[in-house]
Amino acid sequence: MEQITGIRKMQQHCATLRAQGEKIGFVPTMGHFHEGHLSLVKRSKKECSATIVSIFVNPMQFAPHEDFDRYPRDINRDKKLLKQLGVEVLFTPKTGQIYPEPFLTSVFVDEITTIGEGVSRPKHFQGVTTIVAKLLNIVQPAVMYLGQKDIQQAVILKKMIHDLNIPVSVRLCPTIREKDGLAMSSRNIYLSSKERQSAPALITTLRTAEKMVESGEKDCKKITKKMEAVFDRFPKAKLDYILCADYKSFKPVSKVNSRTIIALAAYAGDIRLIDNIIVSPP
Amino acid sequence: MEQITGIRKMQQHCATLRAQGEKIGFVPTMGHFHEGHLSLVKRSKKECSATIVSIFVNPMQFAPHEDFDRYPRDINRDKKLLKQLGVEVLFTPKTGQIYPEPFLTSVFVDEITTIGEGVSRPKHFQGVTTIVAKLLNIVQPAVMYLGQKDIQQAVILKKMIHDLNIPVSVRLCPTIREKDGLAMSSRNIYLSSKERQSAPALITTLRTAEKMVESGEKDCKKITKKMEAVFDRFPKAKLDYILCADYKSFKPVSKVNSRTIIALAAYAGDIRLIDNIIVSPP
Numbered sequence: 061m062e063q064i065t066g067i068r069k070m071q072q073h074c075a076t077l078r079a080q081g082e083k084i085g086f087v088p089t090m091g092h093f094h095e096g097h098l099s100l101v102k103r104s105k106k107e108c109s110a111t112i113v114s115i116f117v118n119p120m121q122f123a124p125h126e127d128f129d130r131y132p133r134d135i136n137r138d139k140k141l142l143k144q145l146g147v148e149v150l151f152t153p154k155t156g157q158i159y160p161e162p163f164l165t166s167v168f169v170d171e172i173t174t175i176g177e178g179v180s181r182p183k184h185f186q187g188v189t190t191i192v193a194k195l196l197n198i199v200q201p202a203v204m205y206l207g208q209k210d211i212q213q214a215v216i217l218k219k220m221i222h223d224l225n226i227p228v229s230v231r232l233c234p235t236i237r238e239k240d241g242l243a244m245s246s247r248n249i250y251l252s253s254k255e256r257q258s259a260p261a262l263i264t265t266l267r268t269a270e271k272m273v274e275s276g277e278k279d280c281k282k283i284t285k286k287m288e289a290v291f292d293r294f295p296k297a298k299l300d301y302i303l304c305a306d307y308k309s310f311k312p313v314s315k316v317n318s319r320t321i322i323a324l325a326a327y328a329g330d331i332r333l334i335d336n337i338i339v340s341p342p
Numbered sequence: 343m344e345q346i347t348g349i350r351k352m353q354q355h356c357a358t359l360r361a362q363g364e365k366i367g368f369v370p371t372m373g374h375f376h377e378g379h380l381s382l383v384k385r386s387k388k389e390c391s392a393t394i395v396s397i398f399v400n401p402m403q404f405a406p407h408e409d410f411d412r413y414p415r416d417i418n419r420d421k422k423l424l425k426q427l428g429v430e431v432l433f434t435p436k437t438g439q440i441y442p443e444p445f446l447t448s449v450f451v452d453e454i455t456t457i458g459e460g461v462s463r464p465k466h467f468q469g470v471t472t473i474v475a476k477l478l479n480i481v482q483p484a485v486m487y488l489g490q491k492d493i494q495q496a497v498i499l500k501k502m503i504h505d506l507n508i509p510v511s512v513r514l515c516p517t518i519r520e521k522d523g524l525a526m527s528s529r530n531i532y533l534s535s536k537e538r539q540s541a542p543a544l545i546t547t548l549r550t551a552e553k554m555v556e557s558g559e560k561d562c563k564k565i566t567k568k569m570e571a572v573f574d575r576f577p578k579a580k581l582d583y584i585l586c587a588d589y590k591s592f593k594p595v596s597k598v599n600s601r602t603i604i605a606l607a608a609y610a611g612d613i614r615l616i617d618n619i620i621v622s623p624p
Binding site: 067071075162163164165166167168169170171172189190193194197198200219220223224225226227309 | 349353357444445446447448449450451452453454471472475476479480482501502505506507508509591
């Protein structure tokens with residue numbers, strides 16, 4: 061596996077791959093891999109002839125009070141895992157090269173960035189859309205792989221790609237879960253053993269919603285109310301929001317329609333957790 | 343010459359050109375060509391193996407009170423001129439396809455968009471950067487040709503391209519002028535014959551600055567003061583601003599350094615005119 065740090069070198073490498081007719085699959089990450097990341101890599105390896113993974117802990121998507129400095133990093137372990145999967149190229153750009161001073165440009169998606177995660181993280185998605193626009197311009201892949209766990213991020217990036225006519229397809233891959241249903245996340249290592257015990261509150265609550273939809277319930281108010289009641293059984297976890305939204309537009313909906321996202325965020329101690337499911341009426 | 347309206351068709355056409363090893367030169371315009379536009383096209387024809395010209399009067403870069411509706415359009419004349427120059431493809435996308443509802447994404451460059459033209463046209467450059475980002479994603483040219491007349495626009499677009507790692511080179515081409523020195527602009531046809539008489543105020547004023555720099559003056563305050571005095575001799579024209587700025591960063595400067603932009607904007611009647619020169623100490 062080749063590790064490339066320079067942006068220009070990465071652009072040239074990708075241009076060569078494309079000129080050779082390779083289909084580039086791209087997995088943008090912040091590293092510290094879990095099975096969720098690896099599932100994206102595996103899917104790319106299956107569907108594309110060249111897989112490029114990037115690791116870049118993007119300062120622009122962290123607020124000053126957030127966990128940029130202590131965000132978990134383990135590049136050596138990550139490299140081993142990528143090698144085992146036969147990844148061709150790992151792209152690890154340097155912050156100074158990604159954001160040379162003065163960095164003045166941003167890519168912004170309106171409306172769907174100010175609800176859900178956008179309420180407690182107001183500048184977060186602007187950081188995400190800007191870095192992904194940059195990475196897509198550098199790698200110019202045929203396909204980009206994203207995880208369903210960060211569903212709002214995925215919908216926003218798909219919207220950016222559509223609005224800006226970026227020539228890339230997006231594959232959304234299922235959330236990978238621990239045995240007790242907790243969605244895998246690099247931030248799960250922050251959880252103390254006590255907090256970890258209350259973390260299944262999220263999937264338990266979502267499964268309640270799933271069952272209600274399966275048995276014919278479409279009213280999002282009723283579903284949300286029941287979800288809140290179920291969540292309350294986990295006194296150590298604190299609910300932030302529950303959101304029912306259209307799969308494509310991420311507009312909040314009052315009735316479950318074909319492909320509705322039910323997303324929630326909660327705190328276990330200080331640790332913010334998010335999860336979601338996509339449901340359809342039976 | 344082929345005229346393409348559909349975005350997808352344009353993307354496919356350009357992908358084919360690139361796969362065939364063609365070097366694509368791109369000239370984005372709002373149509374109603376004058377010699378300035380044609381000089382960009384000629385330069386592209388000279389330097390690239392395939393030239394694509396777009397005509398799109400971009401509503402996003404006009405404020406509600408501005409001249410979007412009456413902006414001059416003459417597609418048949420434009421097509422004849424492009425054919426004469428041997429242009430391969432004219433791209434004329436439709437507004438509904440460029441901005442499908444709901445259009446939520448914008449590309450924004452900070453700081454250098456809020457001075458100069460940005461003062462009286464606060465959302466203008468955001469409209470420009472967003473449409474050019476889109477057009478670059480559709481056409482993916484090797485080179486884009488821009489005119490020096492809109493120097494601030496050119497610096498902002500170069501900054502966007504640099505910050506977002508868009509793989510395209512930019513060529514800035516000299517301003518083309520009428521016999522009396524008025525910079526060519528599609529909007530010049532708005533000028534009444536009286537207003538037209540006072541329009542050389544801009545170039546006369548700029549030439550004063552040029553001479554001062556040539557004779558060793560570097561102090562931008564002194565240069566500006568003298569320029570204002572010269573401009574005052576044209577009572578029918580009204581000065582909006584004079585700006586001395588660094589060529590690369592567009593940061594205002596107090597001393598003329600190597601490659602300093604001296605730009606100004608003025609009104610002849612209601613018609614806004616802009617012009618600029620690039621100067622260097624002798």
